[in-house]
Amino acid sequence: MPLTTGIVGLPNVGKSTLFNAITQAGAESANYPFCTIDPNVGVVDVPDERLERLAEIVNPQRVMPTSFQFTDIAGLVKGASKGEGLGNQFLSHIREVDAIIHVVRCFEDDNITHVSGKINPVSDMETINLELVLADLETVERRLERLHRQKKSGDTQAIKEYTLLTQLRDALAEGQPARGVDLSEEDKGLIRSLNLLTMKKMLYAANVAEEEVATPDENPLVHQVIEQAEKEGAEVVTISAQLEAEIVELEGEERDQFLADLGLASSGLDRLVAAAYKLLGLITYFTAGEKEVRAWTIREGTRAPQAAGVIHSDFERGFIRAEVVAYDHLLEAGSMAQARERGLLRSEGKDYVVHDGDVVHFRFNV
Numbered sequence: 001m002p003l004t005t006g007i008v009g010l011p012n013v014g015k016s017t018l019f020n021a022i023t024q025a026g027a028e029s030a031n032y033p034f035c036t037i038d039p040n041v042g043v044v045d046v047p048d049e050r051l052e053r054l055a056e057i058v059n060p061q062r063v064m065p066t067s068f069q070f071t072d073i074a075g076l077v078k079g080a081s082k083g084e085g086l087g088n089q090f091l092s093h094i095r096e097v098d099a100i101i102h103v104v105r106c107f108e109d110d111n112i113t114h115v116s117g118k119i120n121p122v123s124d125m126e127t128i129n130l131e132l133v134l135a136d137l138e139t140v141e142r143r144l145e146r147l148h149r150q151k152k153s154g155d156t157q158a159i160k161e162y163t164l165l166t167q168l169r170d171a172l173a174e175g176q177p178a179r180g181v182d183l184s185e186e187d188k189g190l191i192r193s194l195n196l197l198t199m200k201k202m203l204y205a206a207n208v209a210e211e212e213v214a215t216p217d218e219n220p221l222v223h224q225v226i227e228q229a230e231k232e233g234a235e236v237v238t239i240s241a242q243l244e245a246e247i248v249e250l251e252g253e254e255r256d257q258f259l260a261d262l263g264l265a266s267s268g269l270d271r272l273v274a275a276a277y278k279l280l281g282l283i284t285y286f287t288a289g290e291k292e293v294r295a296w297t298i299r300e301g302t303r304a305p306q307a308a309g310v311i312h313s314d315f316e317r318g319f320i321r322a323e324v325v326a327y328d329h330l331l332e333a334g335s336m337a338q339a340r341e342r343g344l345l346r347s348e349g350k351d352y353v354v355h356d357g358d359v360v361h362f363r364f365n366v
Helices: 015-023 049-058 084-094 121-152 156-173 185-194 220-232 241-247 252-261 268-280 304-311 313-317 327-333 336-341
Strands: 003-008 040-045 062-064 067-072 099-105 201-207 235-239 282-288 292-299 319-326 346-348 358-364
Touching (some): 003 015, 015 268, 049 062, 099 121, 121 156, 201 220, 201 268, 220 235, 235 241, 241 252, 292 304, 304 358, 327 358
Parallel strands (some): 003 067, 099 201
Antiparallel strands (some): 040 067, 319 346
């Protein structure tokens, strides 16, 4: 299940530059608004050093990481919810993603224009968020109009949904995102089909100059982003889109040394992926055999049969049991045979909840 995230922000904040760097997809990037009209989609491998360690133990024919999907969505502007700057078209693209990465400009550069003429991260964040709220408000009001006729007939479900959407409409009208409204799981199920933009998880990417990426605390613009994000209960990752363009050209030890020289433990991509996984409650489990060592993404709390279903529906339908060893235990044992001999390999049934780092072999019969 590829994680899908939409990269949004005002024009000329570094969205397409970041997208180019981390996907090497060649999305057009230029210094003028609406350079990106259609959404560019790129799928990248999720970096995970555990895969390489497992490959050293198993020596498979191939190694297959799990994937992460980025969608670069054109720059939104004030009035996007009403169609300004092709806003309605761009907003429809956001509805298709699981989470939103909002790139916020935190660098000064006279050669790169800003749509409002000045660098103001909080204002930029509020502009985008307001457009998402207004788009959702329109969606909710349209749905309320249809439900109004149904509830008059005494339809219990329609009455329930109407009451819930009235609460949401009032919150949105006050500028509050839908995710900020206290909703039960049942409530969320009722409105899921609306695919509200402000129900999606939000991750802010503070885009700084290359020389500032290792010392973001010294950038007052980054502090503004963090303070605003804290009010929203959102996460912030500091990146430099220009720097990522350089990092992506390097491999192995050269890449590690480059990051070390900058005082960085990991690249912006690594940090974005880790933050997005945390945001969406995702974890990784592994399968390891002679043919391949492979990583699989599932939601935290997934039981063994459903985790097997990520590989193939037959695995879930005919699930018998899962043979499981924790990654750390396998590493310590040195081989699957040693792990089995030491009693570290467990047999788990249908109720087993798969954990991050589990190395699993599924037994099934169809």
